Amino acid sequence: MEDDYYSVESILAENQKIQCQFKIDIPDMGHLDGGNERDIKALSKIQIPMWMAYILIYSDYADFTIPLPFSARVRNALNAEARSVRLSGLVGQGGLWYGFGRMIMRLLNDIPAQEVSDVLTKTFRSRLPEVIDQAHHFAAASGSGGGAIGSDEATMAFREGLDGTERDLFMLAQENARRTKRWYETSEKARRS
Amino acid sequence: MALPPPLRTSVTPAELELIACEQLVDIIPLVAMERTAFISGAYGPLRPPAKCKVPIWMATNLKLKKKCHIVPPDWLNVDFLQDRLTRETSQPEFSELPFRFAEVAKVILDVASDDISNPEKVRSLLQDIREARQAKSRDGVSKLDHSELSLPNLCAMEINEIRPFFVRSMGVLTQLVRQPDPGRMDQME
Numbered sequence: 445m446e447d448d449y450y451s452v453e454s455i456l457a458e459n460q461k462i463q464c465q466f467k468i469d470i471p472d473m474g475h476l477d478g479g480n481e482r483d484i485k486a487l488s489k490i491q492i493p494m495w496m497a498y499i500l501i502y503s504d505y506a507d508f509t510i511p512l513p514f515s516a517r518v519r520n521a522l523n524a525e526a527r528s529v530r531l532s533g534l535v536g537q538g539g540l541w542y543g544f545g546r547m548i549m550r551l552l553n554d555i556p557a558q559e560v561s562d563v564l565t566k567t568f569r570s571r572l573p574e575v576i577d578q579a580h581h582f583a584a585a586s587g588s589g590g591g592a593i594g595s596d597e598a599t600m601a602f603r604e605g606l607d608g609t610e611r612d613l614f615m616l617a618q619e620n621a622r623r624t625k626r627w628y629e630t631s632e633k634a635r636r637s
Numbered sequence: 638m639a640l641p642p643p644l645r646t647s648v649t650p651a652e653l654e655l656i657a658c659e660q661l662v663d664i665i666p667l668v669a670m671e672r673t674a675f676i677s678g679a680y681g682p683l684r685p686p687a688k689c690k691v692p693i694w695m696a697t698n699l700k701l702k703k704k705c706h707i708v709p710p711d712w713l714n715v716d717f718l719q720d721r722l723t724r725e726t727s728q729p730e731f732s733e734l735p736f737r738f739a740e741v742a743k744v745i746l747d748v749a750s751d752d753i754s755n756p757e758k759v760r761s762l763l764q765d766i767r768e769a770r771q772a773k774s775r776d777g778v779s780k781l782d783h784s785e786l787s788l789p790n791l792c793a794m795e796i797n798e799i800r801p802f803f804v805r806s807m808g809v810l811t812q813l814v815r816q817p818d819p820g821r822m823d824q825m826e
Contacts, residue, residue: 546812561815568813572806573778579802580775609809616646617802623643624798627650628767631747 457543461491464506494547501551513541514548519563526570530605541607574602575610579617583625646801653793657740658694663708697748707749713742715755718762725769731790739794774799781806
């Protein structure tokens with residue numbers, strides 16, 4: 445989730461496609477659409493990966509529409525209950541919803557950008573406690589021989605719906621909780637004597 | 638970085654324990670010893686039955702050889718901890734406790750439980766306090782924002798436990814909050 449040139453995450457998030465509408469004819473580039481046309485005609489709509497879309501949009505060759513993962517429908521769902529939206533389902537394999545959103549936010553100006561930013565931060569903050577809770581829960585469960593915890597469908601769906609960024613946080617929290625718990629539970633008397 | 642990944646995010650509980658063991662504690666020695674110089678300083682002389690201040694690591698070492706009794710710190714007893722637990726559960730903020738209480742308490746309970754009155758009760762009180770405080774720091778997660786977080790009276794072990802994901806989440810939030818900087822779009826690519 446950073447701008448680093450070498451950040452694999454940011455490269456993966458750039459692989460997301462957004463829909464662009466071209467404003468001008470572009471010859472010999474029809475293969476971008478995977479289609480049979482030789483040229484890209486003005487006003488045609490094509491899915492373009494993010495990393496290519498930047499230059500097209502900044503050079504004013506094309507306009508883009510807000511992609512599906514940030515559409516009004518998803519926003520409404522997030523507003524209603526952020527924790528029940530499956531973010532990973534919204535953005536394909538890598539599942540970097542936040543990274544993708546941040547790129548969209550940077551492409552936009554003023555009010556729309558602020559809106560996207562608000563959606564992102566609000567979603568992140570309302571989902572974070574649940575992420576941490578479950579991480580702790582799992583750390584505790586794995587220490588004492590697992591058990592039937594986590595079989596609850598709602599929590600399982602939430603875990604499957606974690607976006608890549610949240611998944612990292614989950615692992616961090618889990619690892620640390622586990623380590624602290626281990627320390628609390630082991631008596632070091634044997635080691636000392 | 639040469640450190641293995643699990644050690645990069647924060648120090649381990651065992652390391653915190655090591656640091657905490659530099660703190661001084663009162664002991665009642667059972668053997669006599671001249672004042673002796675160690676790397677961290679000179680301690681002693683030990684003259685039974687007079688009390689003496691030594692670091693916890695030395696106290697535990699002597700204790701395990703049955704050469705001293707450890708005098709528990711004034712906060713490590715049932716009355717004090719009971720009082721803190723009541724405050725912890727009745728007030729929204731973290732109650733005041735020694736910064737490294739978790740480490741010190743664990744070490745002393747581990748090696749010198751016979752020097753503490755009612756060690757089982759102390760143990761369960763410490764556990765309760767820990768759980769009450771954990772619940773509070775979990776609530777803190779929802780108040781997280783990208784620039785600051787203030788949780789006064791949090792102690793070393795608790796800070797260490799929540800540090801990695803708090804830092805990371807704040808980092809993420811920083812990225813998600815939009816800076817109202819007009820020059821930004823131009824310098825992007």
